[in-house]
Amino acid sequence: MIYSRxxxxxxxxxxxxxxxxxxxxxxxxxxxxDARLAPPGSHWAFALDHFNIKARIGEASELxxxxxxxxxxxxxxxxxxxxxxxxxxxxxxxxxxxxxxDNSYLHGYFQSERYFADxxxxxxxxxxxxxxxxxxxxxxxxxxASAGHSVSLHMRRGDYLGTTKGSATYATCDEAYYLRALExxxxxxxxxxxxxxxxxxxxxxxxxxxxxxxTAVGHNGPDKHYEDLRLMxxxxxxxxxxxxxxxxxxxxxxxxxxxxxxPAKWFIDPKMANPDILPERWIAV
Numbered sequence: 001m002i003y004s005r006x007x008x009x010x011x012x013x014x015x016x017x018x019x020x021x022x023x024x025x026x027x028x029x030x031x032x033x034d035a036r037l038a039p040p041g042s043h044w045a046f047a048l049d050h051f052n053i054k055a056r057i058g059e060a061s062e063l064x065x066x067x068x069x070x071x072x073x074x075x076x077x078x079x080x081x082x083x084x085x086x087x088x089x090x091x092x093x094x095x096x097x098x099x100x101x102d103n104s105y106l107h108g109y110f111q112s113e114r115y116f117a118d119x120x121x122x123x124x125x126x127x128x129x130x131x132x133x134x135x136x137x138x139x140x141x142x143x144x145a146s147a148g149h150s151v152s153l154h155m156r157r158g159d160y161l162g163t164t165k166g167s168a169t170y171a172t173c174d175e176a177y178y179l180r181a182l183e184x185x186x187x188x189x190x191x192x193x194x195x196x197x198x199x200x201x202x203x204x205x206x207x208x209x210x211x212x213x214x215t216a217v218g219h220n221g222p223d224k225h226y227e228d229l230r231l232m233x234x235x236x237x238x239x240x241x242x243x244x245x246x247x248x249x250x251x252x253x254x255x256x257x258x259x260x261x262x263p264a265k266w267f268i269d270p271k272m273a274n275p276d277i278l279p280e281r282w283i284a285v
Contacts, residue, residue, distance in 0.1 A: 001024075001029050001030050001031075001032055001083070001102065001103060002020055002023050002024040002027065002029050002030070002031050002032070002100070002102070002103075002104055002106065003020075003031075003032050003033075003034055003058065003063070003064075003083050003104070003105040003106065004016050004017065004019075004020030004031065004032075004033055004034065004055075004105075004106045005034045005037065005105065005106065005107045006033050006034060006035045006037065006038050006046060006048070007037035007038055007044065008038075008044055008109070009044055009225075009244070009245060010047045010225050010226065010229070010245060010248070011243065011244025011245040011246075011247060011248050012109055012111075012244055013038065013046070013047060013048055014048070014051075014127065014244070014248050015109060015110045015111050015115075015244060016106070016108070016109070016110060017033070017048055017053060017055065017127075018110070018115065018116045018123055018127070019097065019098075019106065019108075019110035019115035019116055020033075020055075020106050020110075021053075021054070021055065021116065021119065021122075021123065021126065022098070022115055022116035022118065022119045022123075023097075023098065023099075023100050023104070023106065024055075025119050025122065026118075027101075027102050029102055030055075030056075031054070031055035031056075032055065032056060032057075032058040032062070032063075033048070033055050033056065033057050033058060034057075034058055034063050034064075034105070035057050035058075036060070036063070036066055036067075037067075043222075047225065047226060050129055050130065050131040050226040051126065051127050051128065051129055051130060051226075052125060052126050052127070052128045052129075052130045053126050053127075054126055064076045064080060064082075064083065064085075064105060081103075082103065083103045083104060083105040084101075084103060084104050084105060085105050085107065086100050086104045086105060086106050086107070087107045087108060088106075088107065088108025088109060088110060091109065091111060091272055091273070091274035091277075092112070092273070092274050092275055092276050093112045093114040093115065093276040097110060097115065098114075098115055109244075111244060111247075111274055111276075111277050112274070112276035112277055113251070113276075113279045114276050124254050127248075127252065129226055129229065129230045129252075131226060133227060133230065134224075134227070136219060137219075137220070137224075137227045137230070137231065140217070140219075140231055141230070141231060141234050144195060144231060144234045144235055145234065147193040147195075148191060148193050149190050149191060149192050149193060149236055149237070150192075150193050150194075150195060150234070150235040150236050150237075151182065151185055151192050151193065151194045151195065151235055151236065151237045151238065151239060152195055152197060152231070152232040152233075152234075152235035152237075152238045152239070152246075152249055152250075153178060153181075153182075153194050153195065153196045153197070153238075153239040154196075154197045154198070154232070154238075154239070154240050154241045154243060154245070154246030154249060155173070155178075155196060155197070155198040155200070155204060155208070155241060156173075156198070156199060156241045156242075156243045156245070156246070157198060157199055157200040157203060173241045173242055173263055175208065175209070175210075177263060177285060178210065178239060179210065180285050181239040181261040181283075181285045182194065182210065182212060182239060184261055184283055184285065185237050185239070185259060185261065186212075191213075192212050192213070192237075193212075193213045193215070194210060194212045194213065194214045194215070195214075195215050195217050195231070195232075195235060196208065196214060196215065196216045196217060197217045197228050197231070197232055197246070197249070198216070198217075198218070201216045201217065201218025202218070204216040204218075205218075217231065225245070228249070229245070229248060229249050229252060230252075232246065232249030232250070232252070232253075233249055233250075233252035233253040234253075235253070236255075236258065237258060237259045237260070237261075238250035238253065238258065238259070238260045238261070239260075239261045239262075240260060240261070240262045240263075241263070242262075242263050242265075242266040242267070247262070247277070250262075250282070251279075259282075259283060260279075260282040260283065261282070261283045261284075261285055262277075262278045262282055262283070262284060262285070263284070263285065264284040264285060
């Protein structure tokens with residue numbers, strides 16, 4: 001059996017699922033999710049139930065000690081073999097994670113398609129959003145479909161710019177980055193219809209100035225983040241921020257001719273470098 005700790009936002013949860021699902025598939029073992037760090041009603045609540053996942057959430061009785069049981073948890077981390085704690089070391093791809101043995105408990109972010117490159121078709125099915133869209137989002141999806149050459153563009157502002165830790169960790173995807181990215185997508189005279197997804201849509205409407213037909217998408221709140229992911233994946237091309245959320249907005253578009261542009265520099269802090277975060281077929285700017 002393979003266990004995966006699920007925590008963080010939806011983008012991180014998708015990476016954690018995908019990497020662990022690939023390990024469990026290679027071994028022919030069941031995947032069990034530990035969702036205790038993503039409780040219902042929390043800011044980072046478990047959200048994979050909106051997808052066609054094939055794993056189940058583990059019961060407390062079959063999982064290792066919870067973190068609030070400090071002594072038991074520490075002993076399991078130090079000496080436990082049932083299951084064996086396997087932790088990511090750094091952010092780049094690590095073969096030791098991809099080749100983890102049976103009865104492993106995987107903990108990390110696993111932010112690279114390399115972890116699951118051999119099961120893309122399977123994950124393309126399991127990571128389909130199966131929660132039906134509400135009327136407003138169904139209408140918006142039709143609007144994107146009829147827009148011509150549509151591009152999803154993601155701007156993440158809140159926790160990146162509004163906190164000392166965020167601004168010291170992540171590189172800034174500024175307006176110059178988005179202009180360069182859109183120029184790459186508009187080569188050949190393509191007339192782009194840009195749909196901007198952001199956690200601060202009011203700022204986008206008031207401040208973002210791009211020489212394209214731009215629509216700010218802001219009707220989905222944090223409880224409907226999967227709706228934004230679905231709308232992003234409906235676009236023909238994608239400009240992502242240094243955000244795992246928009247990474248998946250591009251990845252979930254499974255059309256072979258879809259183009260995804262991402263920032264060449266993801267982090268300011270060199271200790272957090274991840275050379276494997278953008279698939280080779282994507283365009284780094």
